[in-house]
Amino acid sequence: MELFENLQDWFSDQALTSSILKYLAWIVLVFILIAWTRRWMKKNLHDNSIKYKAQKAIQVVGYLLIVLITISYFTGSIKDFGLAMGLLTAGITITLQELILSIAGSFYIFFVRVYKPGDRIELNGIKGDVIDIDSMYTTMMEIGKWVSSDNYSGRIVKLSNAFVFKGPVYNYSLDFPFVWDEFDLPIKYGSDIELAKKIVISVAQENLSEYVQNSIAQWKGVVNKYYIEDAQVDPTLAITMTDNWVQLNLRYIVDYKKRRITKHLLNEEIGKRIQKTNGKVKLASATFEIVNIPTVHINDTKKTAQSD
Structure with missing residues (x-):
């Protein structure tokens, strides 16, 4: 009977009852937020690993x-719920920093035009x-590797x-x-x-003239936009004397998607024209000169023993 009276007195305290209701309301709100956030992640995150980790972190x-x-x-400090919300925000930021960075990265890519x-x-x-x-990922068709x-x-x-x-982002086609x-x-x-120099330069000029003309105007735009020195876009040739041959280094500008085919066409045409010089120009290859071969003496002890 005394216990019943104590409970009746406890619930008759309106201030206490109001506090309990507020407490329960906050608990229900937290569970609703957890459920809603987990449902949103399940719908919008496509990577199963990230989805699993994010849902666990929110929980x-x-x-x-x-x-x-x-x-x-x-402890009687429920009025300081703002502190708890601050701690929650900090916890979400630390736990979901990869997710937040991915979303921020998508805005950065779009507005700054990184690519x-x-x-x-x-x-x-x-x-x-x-x-x-998209809002989370950049999808690429891979180049290179094997x-x-x-x-x-x-x-x-x-x-x-x-x-x-x-880290750095290398863009082959921006500007x-x-x-x-x-x-x-x-x-x-x-x-x-x-004659070899003349052949290489003439072949380069014939095959690369279109790239040179198209790149001149665009390179001027790059020079005007950025703090960068003007550059030579015409084909250039440098000579290096090595131990085995004279090395001609051809440097040229080309469309970023046509590097392989352009190098093939240049090598093929230069090779054909060198063959037409009738030996005036010859391609070199690595050679090795053997100065001396040491004499090797073999003693056949078994044969010597049988002859004795």
């Missing part, structure tokens, strides 16, 4: 918030053509947009869709070097 943060609310209530679909980029050590950008030059490997790669904040390329041509000593 843990929610439980911690409930503990903070309970402690605040029983766009169709660009060829290198991000986090992976090179490829951008085929899609195939040579700038050929597609066939793999589609998804990278978190957060990587734009974690200036051309790159410089080069290759070395070994010419044998005794060849007509001037």
Whole structure:
């Protein structure tokens, strides 16, 4: 009977009852927020690993918030719920920093124009053509790896947009869709070097004139936009004397998507014209000169023993 009276007195305290109702309301609100956030992540996150970790993290943060609310209530400090909300925000920021960075990265990519679909980029050590950008990931068609030059490997790669904040982004096509390329041509000593130079330069000018003309205007735009010196876009040739041959280094500008085919056409045409010189120009190859072969003496002890 005494217990019943104590309970009746306890519930008759309107202030206490109001506090309990508020406490229960906050607990229910936290559970609703946890459920809604987990449902949103399940719908919008496509990577199962990130989805699983994010849902678990939200669940843990929610439980911690409930503990903070309970402690605040029983210590008489539930009025300081703003502190608990601040701790919750900090917990979410730390736990979901990768998710937050990915979303922030998508806005950064869009507004700063770091890259766009169709660009060829290198991000986090992976090179490829951008085929899609969403709120979480950048999707690329990979280039290189087990195939040579700038050929597609066939793999589609998804990278978190957060990587734009974690390292350099190499863009092959932003503002200036051309790159410089080069290759070395070994010419044998005794060849007509001037004729060899004339052949290489003439072939380069004939095959690269379109790239040179298209790149001149665009390079001027790059010089006006950035703090950068003017550059030579016409084909240039440098000569180096080595121990075995005269090395001609051809440097030229080319469309970033046509490096491989352009280098093939240049080498093929230069090779044909060198053959037409009737030996005046000869390609060199690595040679080795054997100065002396040491004499080897073999003692056949078994044969000697039998003859005795």
